[in-house]
Ligand SMILES: Nc1ncnc2c1ncn2[C@@H]1O[C@H](COP(=O)(O)OP(=O)(O)OP(=O)(O)O)[C@@H](O)[C@H]1O
């Protein structure tokens with residue numbers, strides 16, 4: 287039996303040439319510059335401000351840098367808001383994955399030639415400002431809004447039910463806003479799944495459900511984690527939705543940061559709080575990615 | 588190639604034995620349409636237990652579709668599928684005692700070799716110790732012992748192929764379906780694995796249904812072959828049957844190479860028919876199914892044709908006038924062990940001749956006489972329209 291089968295790409299990779307690497311470095315340069323200006327620079331500025339303080343006239347000063355802001359930011363007063371943030375982001379993520387997965391699966395499997403069109407439709411809301419779309423939800427959900435009028439006119443209710451300014455309206459708005467971010471990565475990973483693997487599972491005595499659990503789900507896990515992160519992270523930092531669709535009881539940690547920056551005018555304090563929030567998010571992200579690596583070692587990246 | 592295939596059974600005895608006992612797989616008027624395309628057209632087959640049965644035919648003739656229907660991945664438009672007498676036509680794949688080796692292997696990339704092999708056993712609730720034992724056993728059988736912890740992408744193409752085989756065989760199915768399992772491999776590895784597959788099949792005694800478009804592969808490995816064309820079965824038989832007694836021009840041309848000559852029967856005498864070809868040449872053939880005036884197709888294998896010099900000096904043997912065709916050498920190709928001559932007859936018919944390297948040599952332009960024993964010229968049904976695709 288011949289064992290010596292040429293590994294089609296193995297040899298090429300091991301002799302990776304210096305020229306290639308240089309060229310690669312050159313090609314990623316614009317991206318690196320872009321990231322440095324638009325991502326890193328603001329972070330550094332916020333970081334610097336966060337160790338500063340306010341002078342007598344309320345201006346930011348770096349006269350005696352300290353971590354005082356951070357200590358102050360660890361205020362247990364903020365815990366309910368942080369908890370609410372995590373709760374909203376968590377529920378939004380679960381809902382987005384729960385709704386997004388079947389949608390992405392359907393588009394990938396049955397979209398046929400209309401796949402691209404369907405994906406564009408998923409993205410369509412982005413053509414209007416998020417703010418405007420959120421205000422539209424306000425009109426739909428408020429006491430004399432579309433939903434309540436409808437329910438009243440068919441006689442299901444006599445008095446309007448309160449939807450706006452509740453957890454429900456905030457979660458609804460967030461899910462609506464972040465669902466496309468979930469659908470895209472889910473679609474990519476589902477579309478890339480070789481359907482003959484599912485058939486192989488069926489062939490090997492797995493029921494439809496078994497094939498999904500043991501093959502489809504683990505193999506699309508990278509997409510699920512990506513979708514989860516792309517929903518959870520922006521949802522955690524979202525202050526627009528709770529601000530517009532929520533009320534006094536729906537204040538999130540992002541709302542607090544916003545208030546400290548704007549009406550509070552205490553940039554150093556707000557920066558410190560923002561940085562802490564980011565640290566929590568990054569830690570969570572790394573944890574998620576690590577568990578993903580364990581889950582699908584060997585799966586094509 | 589043909590000689591390598593041991594056929595201890597006397598001709599046809601296998602088929603007769605099958606007719607008596609219950610077939611492993613019974614296909615009854617199986618038809619599959621995709622919209623306007625009739626992928627499989629009224630296919631009926633009986634495949635016996637322990638048989639190595641091949642579906643052979645050109646691309647798009649419906650081999651994969653037939654196999655997928657047996658496996659349960661496509662539902663037939665009409666017809667019936669029976670496994671050991673049980674009607675499974677509408678059963679899902681997981682409810683059939685049949686396993687499939689996919690052309691792409693379809694190994695699960697998130698599982699290692701052991702995980703892949705254990706997949707089917709786990710779904711059926713086999714316990715851990717038993718799974719480990721059978722995994723080890725089957726890896727021995729495919730000659731990859733100790734590969735349990737390997738990841739699938741660390742395997743070569745040939746190794747992946749054998750793991751795919753092991754993953755299916757470990758379930759001890761009644762029938763193993765293989766869809767061009769060697770298609771992705773290079774020629775040398777292919778040849779090795781052909782023998783290996785055949786050995787494993789004998790070893791486990793499971794019925795193999797093997798799809799291929801490579802006639803040489805089918806001839807080497809199969810007990811019986813069904814030749815398919817345009818969704819229909821042209822002929823079912825042992826490799827020798829198909830090679831020596833093709834019943835249609837399509838089969839004659841698809842199995843090995845042959846010269847297909849069309850003409851009209853002029854007269855029949857002493858078991859020999861004299862046939863006037865459309866090109867104007869006259870030649871002899873076996874008188875099977877010949878009546879004067881009938882339009883026929885002749886199949887003459889290139890290796891059954893003898894070449895002699897037109898002046899009679901070459902072979903020093905008189906040519907049988909009845910079988911002789913005059914012509915001139917157009918092209919010579921050296922194939923290593925043999926020489927291939929392209930001859931143009933006086934009437935303009937192109938004929939390919941395969942001659943031994945040790946026989947007399949001819950050059951382009953030489954005048955020759957083509958001769959063959961009448962029994963080597965098979966008379967086939969006249970269906971020249973079917974031949975286009977294979978050309
Ligand atoms: N899912 C499908 N939808 C529409 N047409 C199909 C489908 N599957 C197969 N066909 C058509 O049915 C016919 C037979 O296809 P099939 O895959 O069975 O051929 P095959 O003999 O396996 O060919 P190959 O050797 O190229 O694999 C082809 O004309 C093909 O285009």
Ligand SMILES: [Mg+2]
Nearest residue numbers: 650651652766
């Ligand atoms: Mg095929």
